[in-house]
Amino acid sequence: MAKMLSSEPGFCPQCGTILPRLSSKGDVKCYNCKQTFGPEVFSGLEYHYVIHFNTPDVYSGLEKKADGEDGCVVERKCPNCRNDKMSYATLQLRSADEGQTVFYTCTKCGFKETENS
Structure with missing residues (x-):
């Protein structure tokens, strides 16, 4: 058996290549080394999104247009x-x-x- 790499979630633990999405069967096959892994290779992979909205007074300093x-x-x-x-x-x-x-x-x-x- 080949030596396992310490890898980040979403990367192949065998060769370090970025992994494709999970298949409909719930597993993922590395394009490079052809090893198949379960969904646990993505564990710990989290996305955080921040959406910034304008405050209601963002346009208060602008002049009002004439009719x-x-x-x-x-x-x-x-x-x-x-x-x-x-x-x-x-x-x-x-x-x-x-x-x-x-x-x-x-x-x-x-x-x-x-x-x-």
């Missing part, structure tokens, strides 16, 4: 009321090798239009 503003404001004439300021937001709606879609909103009357750039 009708959905994004950044630019000088663009509204075709509906002829106001010279519109806010805009962008999204990538088409495939990655094509331009983005720009959504404009009039800051005065709320008229909306889109432009594919």
Whole structure:
């Protein structure tokens, strides 16, 4: 019998190779040395996840937007009321090798239009 290595959970105790996931039979076979082990080779293997959430006051320092503003404001004439300021937001709606879609909103009357750039 070959000498057993002192290994970490998830690694082959014979050759030290990282082990694949357990099979449906509840065992695991090392790709390198072809030894088969039970689920105990994964004992002690734990994962810890930390999820950080924003606090409710994370946006408290930001200025509140004026009514009708959905994004950044630019000088663009509204075709509906002829106001010279519109806010805009962008999204990538088409495939990655094509331009983005720009959504404009009039800051005065709320008229909306889109432009594919």
